[in-house]
Amino acid sequence: MNCKDCSNKLDSYLDRELSNTEMLELQLHLEGCPDCADSYEFQASVKRLVKVCCEQDKAPDAFREKLRQILT
Numbered sequence: 001m002n003c004k005d006c007s008n009k010l011d012s013y014l015d016r017e018l019s020n021t022e023m024l025e026l027q028l029h030l031e032g033c034p035d036c037a038d039s040y041e042f043q044a045s046v047k048r049l050v051k052v053c054c055e056q057d058k059a060p061d062a063f064r065e066k067l068r069q070i071l072t
């Protein structure tokens, strides 16, 4: 697993869509690679925000708009 593989699979990892072996490989890479660990943290926090946002109908439009900008 190199950084390119890692970033390609990061999204699936966050969604738990990888096989157990792949999850483990990615996890090991993250533990040894601060750069990828950073982008993992970032994507994980964005995903948490999106989840909170989607679960609340009354999330402000400005907030939704900001999220959309981060994600695109």
Ligand SMILES: [Zn+2]
Pocket (backbone or CB within 6 Å): 002, 003, 004, 006, 029, 033, 035, 036
């Ligand atoms: Zn890496």
